[in-house]
Amino acid sequence: MKHIRNFCIIAHIDHGKSTLADRLLDFTGSVTDREKQEQLLDSMDLERERGITIKSHAIQMDYEYEGEKYVLNLIDTPGHVDFSYEVSRSIAACEGALLVVDAAQSIQAQTISNLYLALENDLEIIPVLNKVDLPSANPEVVSDDIVDLLGCEYEDIIPASAKTGLGIEEILKAIITRVPGPRGKVDAPLRALIFDSVYNPFRGVETYFRVINGSIKKGQNIKFVATQKNYFADEVGTLRLKQFPRQEIKTGDVGYLITGIKDAREVKVGDTITDAKNPTTEAVAGFEDVKPMVFAGIYPVDTEDYEELRSSMEKLQLNDASLVFLPESSAALGFGFRCGFLGMLHLEIIQERLEREFDMTVITTVPNVSYHAFTNKNPDELILVNNPSDLPEPSSLNRVEEPYIKATIITKADYVGNVMSLCIEKRGEITNQTYLTTERVELSFDMPLAEIVFDFYDRLKTVSRGYASFDYSPIGMRQSKLVKVDVLLNGNVVDALSALLHVDNAYDIGKKMCEKLKELIPRQQFDIPIQAAIGAKIIARETVKALRKDVTAKCYGGDISRKRKLLEKQKKGKKRMRQVGNVEIPQEAFMAVLKLND
Numbered sequence: 001m002k003h004i005r006n007f008c009i010i011a012h013i014d015h016g017k018s019t020l021a022d023r024l025l026d027f028t029g030s031v032t033d034r035e036k037q038e039q040l041l042d043s044m045d046l047e048r049e050r051g052i053t054i055k056s057h058a059i060q061m062d063y064e065y066e067g068e069k070y071v072l073n074l075i076d077t078p079g080h081v082d083f084s085y086e087v088s089r090s091i092a093a094c095e096g097a098l099l100v101v102d103a104a105q106s107i108q109a110q111t112i113s114n115l116y117l118a119l120e121n122d123l124e125i126i127p128v129l130n131k132v133d134l135p136s137a138n139p140e141v142v143s144d145d146i147v148d149l150l151g152c153e154y155e156d157i158i159p160a161s162a163k164t165g166l167g168i169e170e171i172l173k174a175i176i177t178r179v180p181g182p183r184g185k186v187d188a189p190l191r192a193l194i195f196d197s198v199y200n201p202f203r204g205v206e207t208y209f210r211v212i213n214g215s216i217k218k219g220q221n222i223k224f225v226a227t228q229k230n231y232f233a234d235e236v237g238t239l240r241l242k243q244f245p246r247q248e249i250k251t252g253d254v255g256y257l258i259t260g261i262k263d264a265r266e267v268k269v270g271d272t273i274t275d276a277k278n279p280t281t282e283a284v285a286g287f288e289d290v291k292p293m294v295f296a297g298i299y300p301v302d303t304e305d306y307e308e309l310r311s312s313m314e315k316l317q318l319n320d321a322s323l324v325f326l327p328e329s330s331a332a333l334g335f336g337f338r339c340g341f342l343g344m345l346h347l348e349i350i351q352e353r354l355e356r357e358f359d360m361t362v363i364t365t366v367p368n369v370s371y372h373a374f375t376n377k378n379p380d381e382l383i384l385v386n387n388p389s390d391l392p393e394p395s396s397l398n399r400v401e402e403p404y405i406k407a408t409i410i411t412k413a414d415y416v417g418n419v420m421s422l423c424i425e426k427r428g429e430i431t432n433q434t435y436l437t438t439e440r441v442e443l444s445f446d447m448p449l450a451e452i453v454f455d456f457y458d459r460l461k462t463v464s465r466g467y468a469s470f471d472y473s474p475i476g477m478r479q480s481k482l483v484k485v486d487v488l489l490n491g492n493v494v495d496a497l498s499a500l501l502h503v504d505n506a507y508d509i510g511k512k513m514c515e516k517l518k519e520l521i522p523r524q525q526f527d528i529p530i531q532a533a534i535g536a537k538i539i540a541r542e543t544v545k546a547l548r549k550d551v552t553a554k555c556y557g558g559d560i561s562r563k564r565k566l567l568e569k570q571k572k573g574k575k576r577m578r579q580v581g582n583v584e585i586p587q588e589a590f591m592a593v594l595k596l597n598d
């Protein structure tokens, strides 16, 4: 057992975690030349296309050091703030962490937040100064920053380049000599932590676990503690690039389990696996439930696909425990789900995964955060508003509270002015300003969550020319002046287009929404008035003029097949539209409120 090392790689987004993982896999001969490709562990197409890690990935390597054979379990983690729950789960399965810092960009917001997660779990931290090959690298200054942050020695920092391969051997040596081996009782009853799971359509649920005490064997009768259900371990094994079936996974090691579970809800990430006959007395402390930050409705384009959408979401939830959803219905869109997400990137990813992995075409409604409302009748009774339609009538409303966050922004001194004006525009209040060095400044703001979940991140990147990183944590609810802005198409309120807005922004955003919708809604055979209203008061209006695009107009003559082809093509273009009353609304219109500044 002393020859196992479990470690993860943590860093700010784009500092080179996945590339470093590639180099470690190469160096330890864990992949053959044929299997080699860049960012090997980012196995989802979506991850490769966008160049970001969404899921944590576990992989096992063998390495010989000073004549002894070691098994190294590596878990690569995502860097984006929306996915930090993945990081916290990976951390729970490890004893050590490589903290990767970009030698040109130095310490950024998520370097710090992920480091704190690792320290809370008592992980041994190995600082890696990556990208030293870059001409813009500044290893001396960045090393000073790391020493300041960690309180470590300069010798502890390993200079590396995941591109050229520099420092890789040094890193492996540090993992073996500095990360402690797993501690656990070999003879105790089985106790294993489930840190991830995926749904495989052929084999059912695959569960990834870390054995804390005892061992798990093929054919063993096991029990999941939280659900109290018993299963038969059909297959256990280790996670190499492919799965490697084994007879037994022992104390301290990481592996996968297949039991033939088909129902996604039976597996809870954070649950403990134990022996059915000789169960452990203590469950592993599970994970805190993640709290969604943004809510939006997801509806099938075709109302008949509702049940299929439900089962797809259940399967997706298994692989992404942070997704929450409840059934809801909308007058405009029929039956669907109100879903909670960790942020806008998460929402986008879920929508894309539903389409790619489950072949579902869905419509997403205007996202909003979760508000607390109180009525005059019952001023102490909290009404949770996750959907604009849940907001009580303005006349009966006593007060509304909205979630606030503490935003931490690290930027170059030159951009402090720009960053501050952006935050103030977004109703932020500055609470702290610290010069980390003469060049780099850390700013803290209290801000409404609603202002940052939408386009804040992109705007921050623009005003700071990319030199700002951002992290946030919730600090509770504060009273606010909110109104519900409805959108009327052809005189009918379309509930799926309603938005909850701060009263100061309502008129401006209402007007921009009408303008944007005018661009997006295709002309039809009649005029379509678009209005924004607060209660009965119309605050803005635009009109989509009547016109039918007759795609067959130029197709005179008798060739019916050509005509049919064109009509077919037109139908395809309409696929992502929803007929509401007699108006057709494209998907982009539901998200229009988010792109008002484009």
Ligand SMILES: Nc1nc2c(ncn2[C@@H]2O[C@H](COP(=O)(O)OP(=O)(O)OP(=O)(O)O)[C@@H](O)[C@H]2O)c(=O)[nH]1
Pocket: 011, 012, 013, 014, 015, 016, 017, 018, 019, 020, 039, 051, 052, 053, 054, 077, 078, 079, 080, 130, 131, 132, 133, 134, 160, 161, 162, 163, 164
């Ligand atoms: N020059 C240079 N480029 C590097 C090095 N390491 C990584 N990169 C590049 O930096 C970019 C980001 O690398 P990734 O490995 O995807 O970063 P990541 O930290 O895994 O990103 P996320 O998983 O999205 O948080 C890629 O374009 C890499 O090619 C390095 O040592 N030197």
